[in-house]
Each structure stands twice: as structure tokens, then as C-alpha cells.
Amino acid sequence: MPIFKTVVGSTPNPLHLSFADRIRAGRVVPVVSDEALADLVLGGWQNLLEGYADYAEYPLPDRDNLVKVAKYRQLFAEDALGERGLQDQALKADYLNWVKNYIYHRAEAQGVDASVLSEAAVQVDSKTVSEFAHLFGLPDFDGDAAPMLVWANLPVRVILTTSPYTFIEDALRRADKKPRTELCHWCRDLDSIEPAIDGNYRPSILEPLVFHLHGLDAYPDSLVLTEDDYLEFLVNICQGQGNNATDRVHALVRQAIFNDLILLGYHLDSWSFRTLYSGLIKPNGKRDDRGVVALQLAPTAAEKRYLDDYLRREALFQVAWGSLDDYTQILRKMMVGQ
Numbered sequence: 001m002p003i004f005k006t007v008v009g010s011t012p013n014p015l016h017l018s019f020a021d022r023i024r025a026g027r028v029v030p031v032v033s034d035e036a037l038a039d040l041v042l043g044g045w046q047n048l049l050e051g052y053a054d055y056a057e058y059p060l061p062d063r064d065n066l067v068k069v070a071k072y073r074q075l076f077a078e079d080a081l082g083e084r085g086l087q088d089q090a091l092k093a094d095y096l097n098w099v100k101n102y103i104y105h106r107a108e109a110q111g112v113d114a115s116v117l118s119e120a121a122v123q124v125d126s127k128t129v130s131e132f133a134h135l136f137g138l139p140d141f142d143g144d145a146a147p148m149l150v151w152a153n154l155p156v157r158v159i160l161t162t163s164p165y166t167f168i169e170d171a172l173r174r175a176d177k178k179p180r181t182e183l184c185h186w187c188r189d190l191d192s193i194e195p196a197i198d199g200n201y202r203p204s205i206l207e208p209l210v211f212h213l214h215g216l217d218a219y220p221d222s223l224v225l226t227e228d229d230y231l232e233f234l235v236n237i238c239q240g241q242g243n244n245a246t247d248r249v250h251a252l253v254r255q256a257i258f259n260d261l262i263l264l265g266y267h268l269d270s271w272s273f274r275t276l277y278s279g280l281i282k283p284n285g286k287r288d289d290r291g292v293v294a295l296q297l298a299p300t301a302a303e304k305r306y307l308d309d310y311l312r313r314e315a316l317f318q319v320a321w322g323s324l325d326d327y328t329q330i331l332r333k334m335m336v337g338q
Helices: 019-024 034-041 045-056 066-076 088-109 114-123 129-134 147-152 167-174 227-237 251-257 271-284 301-315 324-336
Strands: 028-032 158-161 180-183 209-212 260-264 292-296 317-321
Touching: 019 028, 019 324, 034 045, 034 167, 034 324, 045 066, 045 088, 066 088, 066 227, 088 114, 088 129, 129 167, 147 167, 147 324, 158 167, 158 251, 167 209, 209 251, 227 271, 260 324
Parallel strands: 028 158, 028 260, 158 209, 180 209, 260 292, 292 317
Antiparallel strands: none
16 A cells, blocks of 8 residues: 555545556455356366357357347247257256366367376266366466466455356455355245355455356256346346345345446457446446446457447446456566566
């Protein structure tokens, strides 16, 4: 922290700190996308989307639209009785089971030992996706998942994610922290799930909160997967704000949104980003000098001009264009003062 010049009758405005100082002060909240974690842990988001589109036998060209592919799978897949169409919970369980198969076959193609594959096949039904990935040494923090350790070693108290997997918690434990995992009870069907946050818990640098906004793989019905899910999520999290009895978003998360945010791995046209921004960031955060950094893939020059203008005028974001790995290295250098 810098030394402030003392002026009688005034106090330093913490919003005038540099972004690195804000991070060191614990005032920054990373928000990590499912896409980012798939790129770092599961061999690439685009590979996963392409594989799921093949599995769903999706016939249209927009195969990278997970929401539409999932809806197609829901409408045309056969259930256990041979009837066409899947119920919501069956669709989500089916999707998570497919991700486990994706992990298995990717490991098989990479030449993983047959004994490891055999043991994993026995456990596929008893493990969550996150636990199943562990059987194959994922996340690989000495390989593709190394950037996650940079995030995990930041002095943050709350991390938000729209991924249902607990890979962030794995990174935090690798950094000798004790994360608390909680999911957003975004619909009434999730009310029976016991909250992981009690009244005595306060997120800290050593015991940070990882809050899964779009569900957790241990509870398939908690996933936000289809267009209907996203719309219900958006409506429900906008209701009951400030009332602990009815608010679908925990008060600790509402408080965290008022801090500065680092959005990692989002695309501005995705359902994930749009519901996150419209439902939480825009109505709950401060508008002046937010200090938000949105990390996006580089679009065309025309799109970049438009998005730069939109993000600074409407969302008041600071924009860093480039890859997730590039920005992670910027964060690392920022924190060591290079």
C-alpha cells in the first residue's frame, strides 16, 4: 500500500489506488468462466463443444452454441424408456456424464495407462466430473492449468465462477488455502440443499469462498444449461435482493460485487456473460471507477471499436484484449512488481 499525504479533514479514497494495490488490499474479486476452466483443464472449450455437438447429433452450423445444442439434445434424445425427450434433470445428468466420457476418451487418446483407464471406468458413476478428472491427474498445475496457481495465490477472499467444476478449489488447496465451496440456490428446487455457509463464516485470504453461480457438478439439477435455465436464473437472482430470507444470492456475494472485478475468459455475446452482467454486475455494483477488467478474445477491428465504446460507456469496464494466459502473466508481474 502506498503512503498517503495527510490532509486535515479528509481521508484517502481507496478507489484512487492502482489496480495492483487494490488486489493487494483484498478488494478484487476474480470471476472465472466455464470456458476458461475448460481451456485450462479439459483440453479446450471449443473441443468440448464440438464433441458435445457430435454426441447430440446436432445438425445446424452453430455447433459452438452450448445452449442450443443442449436444447436440441433435450428435445430429440431418447430417455431410459425409449421415449423421445429428456426432463431437465435427466438432461443435466446426461450432460455431466458425457463430460466424464469426454475426459476418459481424451485420456485414452493420450495413451494413459490401461490400468488407470480401467479403474476410472469402474468409478465413473460414483464420481462427480471434478472427482473423475482427478483420476487422470487433472487439473495439471505443472502443465496447462498453471495459470490457475497465479489466481489462487492472489490475496482474494471471494472467487465467483460460472463453472460447475471445483478446479478452482483444487488450485486454492495447492496454494495452501482452505476454500469453502457454495452454490447459488437460484431456483426453488435447490432449497433442499444444505448451505455450506454458516453465520460464523467470513471469507478470508486463507479461507476464501468459491461461489458457483451456475451450479455445481455434485448436484446435476443445479446446472444452468438451457435457455430456460438462464432466463429463470436471471429473473430469480433479481428478486428478493437485500432480504436474506428470499434472496437467491448470498449476502457475502452481494457484498463482493461492490468490489472490483476481474472477469476471466468470457465472451460478451454468451448467455453466461449476459446473465452475469445484467443480473448481478450492473444492478449491484457501483458505477463510478469500478475497476473491472473484462478479458475477451480479440474480435475484428470494427467489433473491437464498438465493444470498447460500449464497455467503457455502458458497463464502465476496463478492457484487456488478448489471451487468458497473457493476462494471467500480466497479473503475475503486477503482483511481484516487475
